[in-house]
Amino acid sequence: MTDFKEKYGQYAVVIGGAAGLGKATSYKLADNGLDLIVVDRSQEYLDQFRTSCAKDYPNCDVITIQGNLTDPNVMDKIFAVSDKKSVGFLSYVVAFHKFGKLQDLSFDEHLSILNVNVINFIKCMQHYVKIFAEQGHGGILNYSSLTGVTTSPYNAEYGAGKAYIKSITQAVAYEGEKEGIDAMVATLGVTLTPTELKNQPGGEAGAAVQKMGMTPEDTVDEIFENFGKVHSYYVGDHPKAQVKKWKTEMTEDEVAAYMGRFYE
């Protein structure tokens, strides 16, 4: 395996990094020898993370920052801490969604979701990509979702935000090739995180979703086996097969209808 610390740098910034998929990402980075700057909206999750990480990775320096990504100014607080350290890795894990028809969410609700999935994401990317390009090394792992590939009726803002994240990360991955930056967008199907389990649809749709699910740990294991080798990566056998089918056998309208029926 690549020596991450030598190749990318000392500290990894993980946004939404204290629980679920974020915790699995942070742990994997600690396992690869990096120190951590972990941002999470929950102080409780951060405290739990600090305790468990101290036990599991006693040599890992853990800096925690409480911050809610719906706040348009939150990144400044994060930059003020991280700019004093040598940062070589970024993972933007946090995501926000609200179910409902597009018009049933107010503009302020849309904007609140956009702050998490789009506006603070690009603010974060602009800041760290600049640092990584200047120092000539860095790694970026961002998360997208199949809903970003298909569209997501009744969850439109989330799906569109995930499409945005995927597109930006792919562009940076190409642009960064000549600057020592490895970037990957990992597109996930159903990941069995606390948020996911809470929001699954009921009945048969819920059962179907559950069956497709992967744990955060399996997700992250597969990602890190492929990190640095590919820019756009679909995680898991089922998502890979689904995307292939969507691209080759179905129209985009059929695919959108397939996704729409999950939350109807």
Place this chain on the structure above:
Amino acid sequence: MTDFKEKYGQYAVVIGGAAGLGKATSYKLADNGLDLIVVDRSQEYLDQFRTSCAKDYPNCDVITIQGNLTDPNVMDKIFAVSDKKSVGFLSYVVAFHKFGKLQDLSFDEHLSILNVNVINFIKCMQHYVKIFAEQGHGGILNYSSLTGVTTSPYNAEYGAGKAYIKSITQAVAYEGEKEGIDAMVATLGVTLTPTELKNQPGGEAGAAVQKMGMTPEDTVDEIFENFGKVHSYYVGDHPKAQVKKWKTEMTEDEVAAYMGRFYE
């Protein structure tokens, strides 16, 4: 052809509707019997539009609004006018881009682009989709780009915004089916608008781009032949063939590299 006015409503709001692709869209809607509320950042384009439309469609009521979509408050000015009319159609044509590596644009520059391509877009959609759903009829035609399908290195914010617009419009198209709303996202290849001609790459890449181009009028003719029949529509033979090839024969990394080489 569908009677647009009877099916969708009296006025069409066309954002960025006075020149290029926007003018072609406005003209096509006038040709289908709708009255127009045309928004553009250029008062000169608006004046020219008013003059030529009065000549070509003397029965069309044209309301013009000068507004720059980089302004986060511009939609309020538009709503104040359009809410006094019976609006049945929306077309969001305006788009903004700046070339350069992601980190070479400041966050404020990214935010300025986001205001046009994402934030004011969703504000606009939320407002009119709500009206259309309440009245039980409406049509929506939004524009995306192949760069929203592939990613767009050195033009990342634009490509990601176009991916966002495509995803949102597809979701609304599905959600709106039961509410009398027809929505389409038309994904364009190279369209020979004044902006496009100004921004083409030089040399062989520029010549290749030019050869693929379609006029705004041909673009809009093809779209309106398919409006109401399909939600996600690729305009032109060349884009249709490209997307098919990208989906079936190339990896996403290969497709991104293909797009990246245009502006390298």
